[in-house]
Amino acid sequence: MIADFAWIRAEPAGLHIRPADVWIDPARPVPRALITHGHADHARAGHGETIATAPTLAIMAARYGDIGRAVALDHDQPIALGGGVTARLVPAGHVLGSAQVVLDHAGERVVVTGDYKRRADPTCAPFTPVACDLLITEATFGLPVFRHPPIAQEIGKVLTARAAQPDRAILIGAYALGKAQRVIAELRRAGCAEPIWLHGAMDSMCRLYRDHGVELGELRAVAGVKRSELAGAIVLCPPSALTDRWARAMPDPLLAMASGWMRVRQRVRQRGIDLPLVISDHADWDELTATITEVNPAETWITHGREDALVRWCTLNQRRARALALAGFEDDSE
16 A cells, blocks of 8 residues: 555645644744754744754754744654654754654654765764655755765865965855855865864854864954965855955955855856865765665655656656655755
């Protein structure tokens, strides 16, 4: 008998766990919300009750303000949501605090991945695969062309460029939550021991990561420093700052961008990037297909990205799958 999973539905506000009247990553304020991680396309203010990991709750409080009654869950800590539904959170490997939602109801198990990756990341807990009946997975990079290179290779490009052009400031555009801290940690792993400089918009999330035990080494604020002192410096900034007057004031800036989209040459040209760094906090094509194979669900719902290619892959591999359109989700972390 084929399950219809009628107890979980995609509705205008997001994924609705109907027996418990709880929403997963809703696009608008709701009475009770389960949040997978702190990026703005998944986490919002104004819920009556917010259930998430402690780091995600801290991120939401810092970024968005009112999150209602906060319910912090450790990884693998079960919670009865009501209506016979039990939930637990397991690591998603996306950013600090990120989690998949594992739901059990009436003998069926549903796993909602949220955003995830399967590459090692020193700044967050690694992805944990969970066997299930229904997998609801993201597909941000759900095309065969997206196969992310080893991060050590991309970080090596930064250090090689600095050695070759020691009088230039290297500006790396990276999202302030997750990507920036991962780049910093990987630079440290590659032997970069000197201070790394930060645009003011990066400071609060770096401090929050440190408060949660993630070591980032010496970080310094660019504000108030003479630009001539930044020759040869590595500077982390929001992607939008790369095209701002702020960037042009740096000493002969070399513009880098850390994003999975840097695989696409047109995007590199459009952004005027000198040094594209293919660094993503999302699963690539091989990770998406490997996860579906490993988790082995009876059915897969695919959302948040390039759904058609992954649905087609499932069909060719005799797996039931369908695209699941959810409003309000964008590539907040790339």
